Amino acid sequence: MIYKIVIFCLMSLCLIRANAQSESISKDVTPIDTLGINVLLNTAKQYKYGINTDVNIKKAIRIYKYLVRKGNTDAMTELGKMFIDGDGVEQNYKRAYFLLKRAAQSNNVRAMCVIAKMYQFGLGVKQNYEKAYLYYFDAMQHGSPEGFYGLGYLTYKGLGTKQNYEKAEIYLRKGSEKGHSGCDFLLGSYYANGMNGTPNYEKAQKHYNMAVKRGHNWTIDLTQYNTLDSIKSKNQSRQKMIVGQNLKELIQKKAQDKTMTTTDLHSLAGRWTGTIYTYDWSYRKIFDQEPITLLFTGDGIFGTMKWINNDTVSTIFTPDIQENNYFKMSKLHKNYQQKKWVVTKASFYVDSDNKLYIPISTIKFNNKEPRKPAIAVLHRDVISVPSQSLKIVGITPLPVKDTSMTIKLYAENDDIVTISIYNMASIKIADYGSIKIKKGINELTINATIAQGKYLLKIVGNKGLVTTVFTHL
Structure with missing residues (x-):
């Protein structure tokens, strides 16, 4: 009998502790290990978007941070996105990239796609289509619809990879099969504009309709704006655009x-x-x-x-x-x-x-x-047609090898000119001030003690200016 009483007390204590643990999130207490990861992720999502509760970004962030410490890549991805958008936290691309990179290295495909977008649009990193392509490619190999879309989009336009409509179509079709609305929209445009040779309006309409059903942001109602009719009209006028074809x-x-x-x-x-x-x-x-x-x-x-x-x-x-x-x-x-x-x-x-x-x-x-x-x-x-008031007739020696150079300058009238030299990064490295010139040919010798490289010579007068690029050996 005493044994049964002890067992009952222990079970009661466990139940009390479990209830306290499940309530810890709503009391804004750090979540504990015994709660399931999926439960915590779902709870954070509910707080973030106000699903069956009031919106509470701070609680969502606390849960995500807790899960990040536990090494959860989904939490890293969500928190990384929040740092990109400044959603409930101060915008911080560096922290976002750090979290997303960790998640991507652990094969989180959503993180791969978010990093790809960072490189695609230059969000906190230098815009780099080649790196975007590689991250989308990794996501695609894991079966990600967003990965297929990213690859199709970049290949369609030749960004970060060689332009290839045929390859782009393959990627986009596979993404469409996985339900990606962006793939359907781009396929609709691909077929409607005849990028593969001849327009196929039946296929275009099919994919446009699928994009609408799947809620594509750009084309909520394609029929309302007669998108396909507009493209058909443009195609007819394009047939006359043969002058610039070659x-x-x-x-x-x-x-x-x-x-x-x-x-x-x-x-x-x-x-x-x-x-x-x-x-x-x-x-x-x-x-x-x-x-x-x-x-x-x-x-x-x-x-x-x-x-x-x-x-x-x-x-x-x-x-x-x-x-x-x-x-x-x-x-x-x-x-x-x-x-x-x-x-x-x-x-x-x-x-x-x-x-x-x-x-x-x-x-x-x-x-x-x-x-x-x-x-x-x-x-x-x-x-x-402007008056050619100034004209550089020649430079000697050319290419410039010495510490000086002589410029033959033609002028329509007596004038006062300023002479400057710029490097190819548009930084002025030499300024020779104002020089009087006469009508006709003028020979102007200037100091050319500059490093080897390519430079721009700029001469400005009262009624015109002239430039030329020269090389110093």
Whole structure:
């Protein structure tokens, strides 16, 4: 009898302790080991989103932190996401990355996909599509629908990997089979635009409908906005866009046979009009075309270009770096925040007919993601041709080898000019002040005690400026 009484008392004590433990979360006491991991994760989720209880982010965070100390990768992932979003905690990308990296190394596929997004969009890390691709690839190998979508998306556009529609379709189809709405939306666009050759509107409609049913954020009701009808209309107009179809090959051919040359940007000063052709991601066909006006001014090291469409400035390009035939911008300025897109890299070619060809690379300003490739073809507006008041006739020796260099400068009128030298990172390394020049040819000798490398020489007068790139050996 005494034995039974002792057993009963022990069972009662266990029940009392279990009840106290289950209530510890609601009393904001650190959870204890005997509670199941899944129960704790579910409780944290309830507190975070207010499911069957009031929202209490602090309690959710305490549970996640407790589980992180126990090595739980799902808690690491959730807490990492909260640090990225600043959800209930101070935004901290460094801590987020640390938690997510730990979880990913333990094969948590959700963590892999979140880190992939950090690299894809440059969230707290330097934007790196190659690393994003690798993390999505790891997630895909574990069967993650998000992994398939990420791989399909990057392969579709050629970000971080070689562009390949056929491979992208395979990834997206597998993601669709796993119920990923983003895969269905992208497949719908793929078939509707005929990226694989010919549009297939039946397949496009099927995947668009699936995207809607699965609640894709961009396309809650595709039929309401006649998305497919709009694409059909564009496809019909694209059939007429044959003028710019082979521009890329034409530029390469003209450059090879020397009927096209790269040009000093300041010589382009004035107004140019023409057409900008947008290609698909593979450069196989013209995706769109529209009239464009380009206004070159002498502002900045290389000059400034205003891209104008329908009397509205679409964007501004102020390059500060030259690499071979490309001009680039090293950083985005605040005045680009109001622009939907930004030119990041461009080449400028003029052919024997004085027609200007500009292959350009652009990005969306909000997420820094590349847009489809484009080529502008323009001719100069005759009434805007500027007076070439200054012209560099030559530099000796060239390449520069000595501690001095002589510049032959042509001037239309007597003038006062300033001479400066910049490195290719757009940093001024030498300033020679103001120098008086006369009408005609002037020979100006300046000190060239500079390190080996490539430099930009800039000469500014009262009525114009001129630049040229030279090499010092």
